Amino acid sequence: MSKGMPRAVVFVKNAEQVSDIVKRLNKEKVPYIARGAGTGLSGGATPFGGEVIISLVRMKKMLHIDLENRKAVVEPGYVNLKLTQSISDKGYYYAPDPSSQYACTIGGNVAENAGGAHCLKYGVTTNHILGLEVVLPSGEIIEISKDGIPDQPGYDLLGILTGSEGTLGIVTKIIVKVLKNPQAKKTVLAYYDDIQDASQAVSEIISAGIIPAALEMMDAIAIEGVESAAYPVGHPRDIAAFLLIEVDGIEAGIDDQINEILTVCKNNHVREVKVAKDEAERALWWANRKMGFGAMGAISPDYLVQDGVIPRTRLPEVLANIAAISAKYELRIANIFHAGDGNLHPLILFDATIPGESERASKAGSECLKACADAGGSITGEHGVGIEKSAEMRFIFSEQEMAAQTDIRAVFNPEDLLNPGKLFPTPGRCVEIRDKDLVPVKGT
Amino acid sequence: MSKGMPRAVVFVKNAEQVSDIVKRLNKEKVPYIARGAGTGLSGGATPFGGEVIISLVRMKKMLHIDLENRKAVVEPGYVNLKLTQSISDKGYYYAPDPSSQYACTIGGNVAENAGGAHCLKYGVTTNHILGLEVVLPSGEIIEISKDGIPDQPGYDLLGILTGSEGTLGIVTKIIVKVLKNPQAKKTVLAYYDDIQDASQAVSEIISAGIIPAALEMMDAIAIEGVESAAYPVGHPRDIAAFLLIEVDGIEAGIDDQINEILTVCKNNHVREVKVAKDEAERALWWANRKMGFGAMGAISPDYLVQDGVIPRTRLPEVLANIAAISAKYELRIANIFHAGDGNLHPLILFDATIPGESERASKAGSECLKACADAGGSITGEHGVGIEKSAEMRFIFSEQEMAAQTDIRAVFNPEDLLNPGKLFPTPGRCVEIRDKDLVPVKGT
Incomplete structure (x- = not known):
């Protein structure tokens, strides 16, 4: 496993505490990771070892609800499903519904730009975020679209923060759209x-x-x-x-x-x-x-969840390729997918106690993503890149295209202390780890 | 007028020509502006004087249409309305419909994140862009989401380019969603x-x-x-x-x-x-x-179009404020608006031949935007900031929040040669001009 022990876990209660701890960690050059419920499927909140975990689980309040203007303001540790439960009697709901919605937090959903079964019609998390309060790696607290008015002028900071997998800032308040049932x-x-x-x-x-x-x-x-x-x-x-x-x-x-x-x-x-x-x-x-x-x-001691996207019309061909990968590695692969928007989840079944099987599962997973990328698709639809897929970013981005992104990270996160080694292949860090390890999901 | 004469106008035919001219201009440190049909309402493609205009009007082809996967690939000079006209017999259309759609180009729509009467239900341009080819100010050509698969991993470059008002790159190819009628x-x-x-x-x-x-x-x-x-x-x-x-x-x-x-x-x-x-x-x-x-x-020799956004529930109060501004400056103000999404267009009627009237119109326009910002709204819903509203960015962004954005501009556009002085208040350039001038729209 590429997991390591964090140096410490800090439970914060508000943005000021986040800002304070971030400033101290900056001074000491200690890396840190924001973490919600930890239900993510690509290792985005998993420490390599030695990081400080800033846990947002105690920031779990609903701060404001404005049904007339169709919005709610929540703290990042607020559990996804609770939002719908708290407004359903008035005829409203929150659309993004990852399968982990009973446990995952809206802060984590923002970090991963989480999807769900209903995103074919309703879109993913980024389509439902109206505003954010964010602690930048400098310790500064900024508000983006603080009254939840969409389509602000200037550059789309809301868009760039959403789905940035905890590498650009720590979200401390979220304004979301709520919809009428x-x-x-x-x-x-x-x-x-x-x-x-x-x-x-x-x-x-x-x-x-x-x-x-x-x-x-x-x-x-x-x-x-x-x-x-x-x-x-x-x-x-x-x-x-x-x-x-x-x-x-x-x-x-x-x-x-x-x-x-x-x-x-x-x-x-x-x-x-x-x-x-x-x-x-x-x-x-x-x-x-x-x-x-x-x-x-x-039905299996261990399994690896993959997450690829393809143009809908290439579905039969990509499924045939996945079947061939299953045969090649002699591992069963189940397929669960959001077929309407071409988001596949190959589930590679393996037994980590059998020598070499983890490595074969990892390789099979990577080949499934390659099959998606080669069909004109992408290596993740909704689970993010995290630790798990940083090497596969090269399947879809050129070095120039990745440089345009890591240059943006450097603007927000110049010291690379916030969630280092995630999302992009970092020579000597996650690529190296990627080659020898994988992050299996234990069956429940 | 803050307008000036450009140094030259270059008509380009493809991304390689754009890249070539950009590299030459970089070498000579000459500022440049990409321009489509020039129908924008905030002066985003207007030269201050001395810039080279890179005109995209000859890049006006539809490159590819894929109705099965609901997408079209067009060049930036392709006129918005032509897209719907070319696919309507097959039962499809392109949703964003600015009132200038008979003339404005999709490249310009991307730059301004253009809206239209139907964006209440269908969203603005950014909700309809699946991929872009972009010439960066370095001269590099990058493709973002080149097969038009949305929700790519990494940072949302598609989002940050869309609505960046021609300050981060020059779009040379656009993949858009088409919808079934x-x-x-x-x-x-x-x-x-x-x-x-x-x-x-x-x-x-x-x-x-x-x-x-x-x-x-x-x-x-x-x-x-x-x-x-x-x-x-x-x-x-x-x-x-x-x-x-x-x-x-x-x-x-x-x-x-x-x-x-x-x-x-x-x-x-x-x-x-x-x-x-x-x-x-x-x-x-x-x-x-x-x-x-x-x-x-x-009904008026001249008029100034404004563009503000407010929470829908504040409409009566903001309209009363606009009426008070009209009385204060003794100028008639018409109101046309996308009421469903709270996007107001106060139209300030004036006569530029009457001394002082242009200045009064400009001040009245700025106060209308202040009224929107104070009601928890924004200074532009769909027309962009350009030259016209860069000073008003301070109504809604703190200095820190603007710095986060200008730092991003510096990543893409480090020499500030691409469309300089637009979008953000630049001390000594557009603010100064803003105080003494305005960009009136002549009646047709």
Whole structure:
């Protein structure tokens, strides 16, 4: 493991304390890392060893809610799901819904620009952030778009901070958009014998001009996992894949869209397709889907989650490449993905106690990302780069393009004390570590 | 006028020519400005004098269209409206629709992060850009998200370039999203005797959970203008304001939304409200609205367009402040605005031949922006800062917050040869000019 022990963990309560500790650490030249719930999947908040962890978990308050202007102000340690829970009785919700939303914090979501099953229609975290308070590595506290008015003049600091994986500043306050609950939603489950048919159905639904709230796919190995975990649905075990499709919006339009989706599914040789008969069934289907990663622990001692993006139309070809990688490394690979926006999650199953298997899993994961990049895609859709994928940044960026980014980091973080060695390949640090290690996710 | 003569104008045909000229100008330390159609409203492409203009108007081709993956690749000089015109027969369109869309170029739209009447529902230009090719001030050519896959890892270079007003690089290729035409749209026109009632109706429509495709307001002076221009609708001359409200989406949902909008309008003392009876009437209403700025030329020798943003709920209060500014400076101020997203356009009418009137208009404009900033808003929603509003950046940014931005500029543009003096207050350059001049827009 490339993990190391931190030098200390500091629990902060407000921006002034963050500023104070940052200034002291600067003086002593001690590296430091901001950390929320630590649910990230690429090691962004993981110490290499010797860093000070600035934990934001005690900054967990909702500071202000303004439903009339559709915004909420929260501290970074505020748990994602709590926001929706606290406003749902008034008919509002917060859209970004990573599968870890019961535990992950909105500060961490900002750092990673987290996505979720519903980002096909609603966008990722950056589309829902209206303003930030940030402690810069200098110790200065700045406010970006402090009243939450979007489209500010000047350079898009909000955009550059969001998804910067904790390397440019420490977020201490966040203004987020809240949305009105859709009037209605309906959910479809479609079972396929052939993954190509399922992929074709995905393309045709989008081509029809429907933008589903979610359009998820799971393959046979992933189904084996979720059916062995906490929320089995009773999916047939002999299908190639299922699609989970949700539409939401104005009541009057929903049935027409559902009928169109059913027609597309049937035209593409679906084995069985059904609409959730009530909210309880819909909730079960989603609980089953959201267990996807954790459920791998039920069928494999260890697994490595990958996260790549491809143009939607290249799905069948990339899935074939992933199958070939699975055969080459003799490791099973499950696929869970946000099919609507081409965001794949290959889950590479392995057993760390078998010599050499961790290394093979790591190589297989990297090759899956290469397959995505070669198809005109990207090496991460929503999990970030962190420690895990910094070497793979070279699959999609030229040295010039990376230099343009590390030059920006130097503006904010000139001493490279804030979360050093993350995101970009740093000669002698994470690349070296990357070659000999990997960060497996233990099954739960 | 703060305008000056450029040293030369260079018409380029491709990125390599841009790179070549930029490298030569660097060597000679000659400042330069990229320019598209020159329709911008804040002077971003206007020379102070002595700069070389790099004109992109000959780079006007559509390079590639991929409707299956919903994207188009265009050169920067490609005219905004041409994109929609070229794909509308296949059922697609490009969403950002500035009123100048018949003339403005997509490269200029990227530089200014241009908006339009439909950005309430669809977002501004930055929400529609998938990738860019950019010539940096070093002369290097970089590609950002070259296959148009969004949510790339690393820092959000796409976001920081978009809306950077031509100060970070010269865009030479743009990948944009194209959208499927909505199945149906309907448009409502509502006449009000009291602008407070109209404002309240705006708030209630949004509160009802409807997101109209557009929600526009024009006040009595603006109506006087458009009724004197090329596309009179026959609006009553004695109303306080009208609302132009458009909904689009799935056919089945439209009528319910329209009925809800009509109910809200009636509950707020509307004098008359009607639905466009056919596409011809709808088109006329929009032509009339989109003439708004130019039409001021029919009722005033000169006018100054301003562009501020406020939280939607502060509309009545800010309108009252603008009325007070009008009285103070003894200048008529028309108001045309994207009411749904709180983006105001006060149009200050003046006569530049009357001594002192230009200066009064300039001061009145600045005070309108101060009123927006004081209400928790911003000094520009979609027109940019350019020359015109660089002094007003201080209304919303602290010195630290501006330094964070000018430090980023220095990374890309260390010699400050690319579009110098724009966007940020530069001591001794634009502030000084700002105090004695203004950029009036001549009526057409």
